[in-house]
Amino acid sequence: MRATIMLDVGADIAEKCSAVAGIPVDVKNPDGADIQIGMRDFVPTPHLKLVQTVSAGVDHLNFRNFSDRVLFCSNAGAFSDSVAQHAFALILSSTNRICRFNDEIRSGVYRKDLVHTLYGETLGILGYGGIGQSCARIARSLGMNVLAYTRSRRDDGYVDRYADSPEEVMSGSSVVIIALPLTTATRNYVDRKLLQKFRGNIIVNIARADIVSKGDMIAFLKENPGVMFLSDVWWNEPNVELPLPENSVITPHVAGISQESMATALMRACGNVKKYLEGKPEHVVNVKEYL
Amino acid sequence: MRATIMLDVGADIAEKCSAVAGIPVDVKNPDGADIQIGMRDFVPTPHLKLVQTVSAGVDHLNFRNFSDRVLFCSNAGAFSDSVAQHAFALILSSTNRICRFNDEIRSGVYRKDLVHTLYGETLGILGYGGIGQSCARIARSLGMNVLAYTRSRRDDGYVDRYADSPEEVMSGSSVVIIALPLTTATRNYVDRKLLQKFRGNIIVNIARADIVSKGDMIAFLKENPGVMFLSDVWWNEPNVELPLPENSVITPHVAGISQESMATALMRACGNVKKYLEGKPEHVVNVKEYL
Numbered sequence: 001m002r003a004t005i006m007l008d009v010g011a012d013i014a015e016k017c018s019a020v021a022g023i024p025v026d027v028k029n030p031d032g033a034d035i036q037i038g039m040r041d042f043v044p045t046p047h048l049k050l051v052q053t054v055s056a057g058v059d060h061l062n063f064r065n066f067s068d069r070v071l072f073c074s075n076a077g078a079f080s081d082s083v084a085q086h087a088f089a090l091i092l093s094s095t096n097r098i099c100r101f102n103d104e105i106r107s108g109v110y111r112k113d114l115v116h117t118l119y120g121e122t123l124g125i126l127g128y129g130g131i132g133q134s135c136a137r138i139a140r141s142l143g144m145n146v147l148a149y150t151r152s153r154r155d156d157g158y159v160d161r162y163a164d165s166p167e168e169v170m171s172g173s174s175v176v177i178i179a180l181p182l183t184t185a186t187r188n189y190v191d192r193k194l195l196q197k198f199r200g201n202i203i204v205n206i207a208r209a210d211i212v213s214k215g216d217m218i219a220f221l222k223e224n225p226g227v228m229f230l231s232d233v234w235w236n237e238p239n240v241e242l243p244l245p246e247n248s249v250i251t252p253h254v255a256g257i258s259q260e261s262m263a264t265a266l267m268r269a270c271g272n273v274k275k276y277l278e279g280k281p282e283h284v285v286n287v288k289e290y291l
Numbered sequence: 292m293r294a295t296i297m298l299d300v301g302a303d304i305a306e307k308c309s310a311v312a313g314i315p316v317d318v319k320n321p322d323g324a325d326i327q328i329g330m331r332d333f334v335p336t337p338h339l340k341l342v343q344t345v346s347a348g349v350d351h352l353n354f355r356n357f358s359d360r361v362l363f364c365s366n367a368g369a370f371s372d373s374v375a376q377h378a379f380a381l382i383l384s385s386t387n388r389i390c391r392f393n394d395e396i397r398s399g400v401y402r403k404d405l406v407h408t409l410y411g412e413t414l415g416i417l418g419y420g421g422i423g424q425s426c427a428r429i430a431r432s433l434g435m436n437v438l439a440y441t442r443s444r445r446d447d448g449y450v451d452r453y454a455d456s457p458e459e460v461m462s463g464s465s466v467v468i469i470a471l472p473l474t475t476a477t478r479n480y481v482d483r484k485l486l487q488k489f490r491g492n493i494i495v496n497i498a499r500a501d502i503v504s505k506g507d508m509i510a511f512l513k514e515n516p517g518v519m520f521l522s523d524v525w526w527n528e529p530n531v532e533l534p535l536p537e538n539s540v541i542t543p544h545v546a547g548i549s550q551e552s553m554a555t556a557l558m559r560a561c562g563n564v565k566k567y568l569e570g571k572p573e574h575v576v577n578v579k580e581y582l
Binding site: 092097102115116137257 | 372373377379381387388389393395396397399405406407408410411431432433525528529530531533534535540541545546548551
């Protein structure tokens with residue numbers, strides 16, 4: 001068995017990957033390789049048995065180009081801590097008005113205003129996987145309660161209560177974080193009907209833009225100027241259409257992209273290749289959910 | 292015994308305070324009152340026995356105007372959670388470049404860049420009181436290690452290691468939070484000598500400006516453009532002198548000022564009045580430290 005990394009990495013990195021995976025690993029050499037490790041640009045060769053992504057999400061892959069015999073494994077959870085950090089960077093810079101205050105002081109205006117303390121409030125989480133769990137842990141440290149909606153509940157001590165429906169999360173939380181994978185079932189999941197249940201003041205999307213209905217969200221933000229939409233993703237990125245809603249803060253899909261997290265994620269992906277070789281692969285993708 | 296609140300609050304609030312303190316409480320009526328509760332504007336009347344601040348810090352009070360027989364109690368810890376939230380709002384908006392990304396996208400520039408993951412890094416805390424503790428709790432939830440320097444160590448499970456000196460905190464942390472009270476002993480505590488030990492990239496001041504030597508910090512920031520100074524306080528506020536150092540983010544002394552936290556802090560102050568009446572006042576100020 002041989003694996004190849006479909007990314008621009010040096011021979012030193014490939015060597016480390018080889019040590020973790022337990023088989024020879026080279027770089028960008030898919031011909032005859034049994035396993036391809038990378039973000040995208042996977043090649044459907046006859047030999048291919050496993051595609052192991054370094055990314056957590058797999059919605060960007062063209063599954064139809066590959067034979068049914070190819071197994072796909074995601075790297076779910078690999079970026080959870082850094083993505084959760086980004087979610088709270090968006091939330092806290094908004095509650096504590098960091099950008100506005102700093103801009104004002106730099107232009108000579110020293111104006112105090114109330115900030116918004118999260119202590120005692122409820123964080124709602126739609127989709128409680130690795131990212132949701134990391135978000136819940138941070139929320140608890142800020143004194144928030146956590147209300148989650150998920151298909152597979154886990155008893156990790158961070159969730160105060162599981163909701164029976166996404167509507168219950170929307171109506172019972174002051175801050176809602178969207179942390180669902182994008183599948184055919186979750187496309188436009190957050191639509192007008194769900195948004196109308198919202199009674200809080202902040203909605204955060206650190207998942208994929210298309211989980212939210214664009215038209216419905218834009219209309220909702222116009223009708224509810226007191227609600228802030230904080231999003232690391234945007235429809236049709238990088239071609240973001242201006243002007244953007246005033247009550248939104250947008251970052252260019254950077255949650256999780258740090259030097260440290262990329263290196264960690266690649267090694268984690270190689271660790272899963274080893275598990276595959278041992279017959280116990282994790283994060284096996286149910287391809288049907290993406291077709 | 293009678294207490295009076297030296298703040299513009301309604302009779303309904305005074306009634307709630309009375310219920311908590313267990314004695315009659317009125318508003319802005321210091322003549323003959325035994326106890327004054329407020330932020331500042333305390334009056335040295337002959338009857339006065341106790342000054343109970345709603346603020347956590349007491350460095351702004353003119354202790355010399357009052358008789359030695361007056362007891363001063365602070366409200367240390369009352370704003371800890373909201374101040375710690377502000378500290379991390381400053382830190383995370385910086386590590387994850389929220390203001391810059393949002394500004395760029397709004398001006399049509401969609402440019403990805405690496406963010407800075409805190410997971411595995413060390414937060415250093417100078418002064419481990421209530422605020423320090425709340426900061427440590429949040430840091431742990433982000434996967435950081437905590438290194439603290441304090442006069443009175445406490446075993447709360449949030450500190451990984453106590454340092455023997457402030458220098459050790461500076462040299463061993465990537466992020467340092469200043470959370471000391473301002474006393475005669477801590478004025479200009481963070482000076483050139485201490486700053487030169489710093490090997491990290493973020494220094495946060497959510498305490499008082501004068502704990503840091505202004506000249507030394509400004510020079511340090513010029514010499515070290517890779518270090519960010521995030522501060523909720525500034526020398527001679529509100530008269531902030533422009534231009535400000537480029538590698539700084541400043542907010543107008545708002546940490547802890549939220550509607551929720553002010554109401555909670557007032558009730559907490561009244562709770563301490565009750566403890567005083569029972570002979571067990573907490574947070575008694577050692578006035579000598581402020582003269």
